[in-house]
Amino acid sequence: MTAILETIWATVIGGMIIVSILNGLFTIQITAMNLEMQITLNDISEDVTSVLNNGILSRVGSGVPPDSTIISSAKINEFEFKGKLTNDNTVSVIKVVQEDSTANGYPLKVYKDNSLVMGPFWLVDSLTVQYYDKDGNELSTPVTTYIDSIRYAKFDMEFFQKGIDRNNFENNLRSRIVFWRYFLNTYL
């Protein structure tokens, strides 16, 4: 009888130890996977922001005659302008827009002459663009009457990726970034 009891106790204690070890390994694996996905997400966030800021938005008004309208749409989730992108020979109409929400999130896209050139990049929340005049006064969106007064804009976006969560099965890994772009051509 004693031997049976000892065997049962040993099995119980051994089982608890094995469960603890597996639990620890599982936690480590989840943390490592989320970390790896966060690194990827940060890279994506940095790359997209860099291309948007330095490759697209820095070209606002580039190659556009002085008397022409540069900015054609300035909404909270959409910014459309004329400009000549690097290596382009002609002026195009560029639109940076966050479209309607889908099951994957809010798609951020960039169009050139109505053709998709970038995206979709998935945002966890809607894109927020705020517009300012030369004195730093914020213009209420959508900017219509004073659209020619826009001199710079502030873009607020939050990229995300599905991570793993032990309790809720999945969680959102996030990377929020706010950047400003002064439209230098509009100052000339």
Place this chain on the structure above:
Amino acid sequence: MGTGELIILLFAIILFSTLFITYYNGLIDQADTVYNTNYYLQGMQIIEKFYQEIMVDIITESKEFSQIYSDYSNISDSLSVADKFYHYNITTTYCDSLGNNLGSSSKFQRLDFRVYTVKGNQDTVFIGNQNNPISKIIANTSIN
């Protein structure tokens, strides 16, 4: 099972646990670095904002080169971005084209930026510091 065997078993469990703790601790340290990346990126965007602001002053000729030097000679303030305060400091130094200090007026200025923010756990993240600021050089291109 004797007492000696039991103690050995306990020691084995304790030693094995330390492996887990060490491994997990290393992972958390790495996580801290990874999550700090968001703050670094945001700090760099703030620096870029001020740099663009100065570029506007230059191209619109709203400020002379010497005025940029005096206006940005030692600015310290805070900016709220994404519900978090980023504290920044900007200094200007006359320099040569390579960014070396000259001590006197020249055609080049080095703008040194330092930004820091306090995270939720009260740790401070520095984006550029006193000894290693984020530097940008501007040149006086005016004809006169």
